Amino acid sequence: MPIFEFKCRKCGEPFEVLFRSRDEKISVACPKCGSIKVERLMSAFAGKIGNTSAGGDGCGSCAATSCGPS
Ligand SMILES: [Zn+2]
Known part of the structure; x- marks a missing residue:
């Protein structure tokens, strides 16, 4: 189960x-x-994103077709 870090903008x-x-x-x-004005921190995955040799739409480390910030 993924744990996401958030930070309150308020x-x-x-x-x-x-x-x-x-x-x-x-x-x-x-x-x-x-x-509810919070932002998600990507520290847990920062080391993986951008460090993959796989092309395509995904990041290669997850099953989602789009795992970038949206
Ligand atoms: Zn708060």
């Missing part, structure tokens, strides 16, 4: 959210102030 609180699946769409809110 109060700056960093927090982690555990997703049961990569494609799960859940609403993420800051646990401190409740704001």
